Amino acid sequence: MSELMTALGLVLVVEGVLYALAPGGMKAVMRSALETPDQTLRVAGLVAAGVGVFLVWIIRG
DSSP states (O other): OHHHHHHHHHHOOOOHHHHOOOOHHHHHHHHHHHHHHHHHHHHHHHHHHHHHHHHHHHHHH
């Protein structure tokens, strides 16, 4: 459970740094996401999740 909390903490650190260093860029990303079709976002999310699972499997394996 502590590893899950550590992973979530790292996600928050990365997101926080992105918003702190490039707030305008993050706004542009959000606008782009609003204009992107749902199916494209869904596929991108599934690919990202798959890559994440693969990386964890490689690192932990």
